[in-house]
Amino acid sequence: MRAMPADLPIRFENVTVSAGAVTVLDRLSLAICPGPPTVLIGPNGSGKTTLQRVAMGLVPASAGRVTWDGVADVPPTRRAIVFQRPVMLRRSVAANIRYALKAAHIAKDRHDARLAELLSLVGLDSMASRPARRLSGGEQQRLALARALARDPSVLFLDEPTASLDPASTKAIEDIVRAVATRGVKVVMATHDLGEARRLAGDIVFLHRGRIVEASDALAFFASPQTAEARMFLAGELLL
Amino acid sequence: MLDWTLQEFPVSLPVMQPDASALQLVLTGDPTLLAIVRLSLFVSLSAVALAALIGIPFGAFIALTRFRGREGVIVLLNTLMGLPPVVAGLAVFLLLSRSGPLGSLGLLFTPSAMVVVQTILVTPIIAALARQTIEDLWAEYRDELTAMNVSPLTRVLTLIWEGRFSLVVALLAGFGRAAAEVGAIIIVGGNIDGFTRTMTTAIALETSKGDLPLAIGLGMVLIAIVVLINAFAWLLRRAGERLAR
Numbered sequence: 001m002r003a004m005p006a007d008l009p010i011r012f013e014n015v016t017v018s019a020g021a022v023t024v025l026d027r028l029s030l031a032i033c034p035g036p037p038t039v040l041i042g043p044n045g046s047g048k049t050t051l052q053r054v055a056m057g058l059v060p061a062s063a064g065r066v067t068w069d070g071v072a073d074v075p076p077t078r079r080a081i082v083f084q085r086p087v088m089l090r091r092s093v094a095a096n097i098r099y100a101l102k103a104a105h106i107a108k109d110r111h112d113a114r115l116a117e118l119l120s121l122v123g124l125d126s127m128a129s130r131p132a133r134r135l136s137g138g139e140q141q142r143l144a145l146a147r148a149l150a151r152d153p154s155v156l157f158l159d160e161p162t163a164s165l166d167p168a169s170t171k172a173i174e175d176i177v178r179a180v181a182t183r184g185v186k187v188v189m190a191t192h193d194l195g196e197a198r199r200l201a202g203d204i205v206f207l208h209r210g211r212i213v214e215a216s217d218a219l220a221f222f223a224s225p226q227t228a229e230a231r232m233f234l235a236g237e238l239l240l
Numbered sequence: 241m242l243d244w245t246l247q248e249f250p251v252s253l254p255v256m257q258p259d260a261s262a263l264q265l266v267l268t269g270d271p272t273l274l275a276i277v278r279l280s281l282f283v284s285l286s287a288v289a290l291a292a293l294i295g296i297p298f299g300a301f302i303a304l305t306r307f308r309g310r311e312g313v314i315v316l317l318n319t320l321m322g323l324p325p326v327v328a329g330l331a332v333f334l335l336l337s338r339s340g341p342l343g344s345l346g347l348l349f350t351p352s353a354m355v356v357v358q359t360i361l362v363t364p365i366i367a368a369l370a371r372q373t374i375e376d377l378w379a380e381y382r383d384e385l386t387a388m389n390v391s392p393l394t395r396v397l398t399l400i401w402e403g404r405f406s407l408v409v410a411l412l413a414g415f416g417r418a419a420a421e422v423g424a425i426i427i428v429g430g431n432i433d434g435f436t437r438t439m440t441t442a443i444a445l446e447t448s449k450g451d452l453p454l455a456i457g458l459g460m461v462l463i464a465i466v467v468l469i470n471a472f473a474w475l476l477r478r479a480g481e482r483l484a485r
Contacts, residue, residue: 056387058383058386058387075389076387076389077389079387080387081387083383083384086384087380087381087383087384089398089402090402099398100388103388103389103390103394104388104389131482147388151388
């Protein structure tokens with residue numbers, strides 16, 4: 001296990017994000033601390049993706065502030081994200097990972113060893129020379145994970161990484177997420193899949209209409225949700 | 241009196257065979273024809289190379305930065321794609337003529353002047369197409385590259401590399417413009433036999449003189465070269481795509 005990771009805790013202090021007249025996050029306050037995976041759940045448009053993008057520094061807060069280990073405006077050197085539809089560079093699988101290693105300023109003499117380690121972790125050893133854009137959706141997600149992990153992040157954001165994947169690919173991704181979390185990387189994952197949330201989450205943040213409705217230990221949340229919205233969501237009755 | 245040197249492209253010119261057929265000239269490798277082809281390729285390829293060196297970084301700059309008047313620059317760049325060659329030729333002629341601001345360089349009526357004017361004509365084409373390509377790629381890659389915290393220079397180089405197949409098309413468009421151009425290079429090159437005569441200017445001259453075999457032969461070679469270069473670029477692109485996509 002690594003020591004206290006850099007960038008953590010990530011604190012949202014009354015963060016609001018507006019896009020025109022639409023408020024995507026509404027005075028949201030949250031602390032993301034070291035520990036098992038935090039899973040963000042909520043209906044479409046609840047703000048899960050935006051919360052992660054703000055945490056990565058990809059979207060500025062319209063109001064409020066975000067701090068990383070108590071400091072604002074920290075460049076994302078120890079944070080990484082895997083998008084729902086990751087963009088593969090037009091080069092081989094190995095070259096995609098090498099690009100990420102170079103971008104993360106990993107010493108060049110460590111590239112070969114890290115590349116082999118990451119390919120093995122995500123199960124793409126035999127596809128190192130394949131063009132990345134020719135991989136299947138599940139393989140591309142695994143490559144995106146390897147690319148994100150090349151940064152040796154202390155926090156890994158995953159934005160619905162298993163959406164549209166078949167069960168085998170979903171399991172492969174979940175296994176990697178568990179392995180990464182076991183190594184001490186803080187995983188923050190958004191998902192629509194409640195089964196996946198149950199399998200992976202240490203704690204749950206339930207969002208609705210840009211606000212945190214409930215944030216608690218995963219077992220407690222699924223056993224006895226405290227709010228009517230959460231109960232409706234778990235029953236499949238809260239659609240928007 | 242104009243001051244130029246004929247040593248830059250020394251060509252020994254045999255007497256043309258007026259009755260030679262166009263095909264014979266091509267198949268026998270007529271020295272006059274070969275000299276003209278060589279100069280044409282030198283001028284056009286040099287202009288495309290220079291235009292790429294200027295146009296691709298400039299296109300990337302416009303694509304990735306936001307500043308006041310940016311849209312005006314884009315409109316201007318797109319407009320310059322249709323810059324009339326004779327106007328560009330006239331402007332370069334005035335710049336390079338003895339009494340012009342760059343007259344002391346002694347470039348007028350030399351292949352260098354022809355490269356300059358073709359570079360001016362080709363640069364907007366490459367810059368405008370590069371700008372569009374890189375802007376589209378940036379929309380696709382923005383989140384990934386920002387999340388990876390790559391430096392601005394690395395972003396530009398990455399996007400140029402990612403857009404390499406589309407940028408080849410921009411270079412081909414530029415080469416097409418340069419290879420087909422006649423008005424500007426006649427003005428600044430003077431169409432001097434054995435020195436600044438290119439395929440297009442020679443075709444124009446020989447046609448007006450009635451020497452159709454040479455004009456037709458040059459036309460055949462010109463079309464063949466354009467086809468060959470496009471075919472080569474196409475094959476290169478296909479091979480690259482097979483490896484990279």
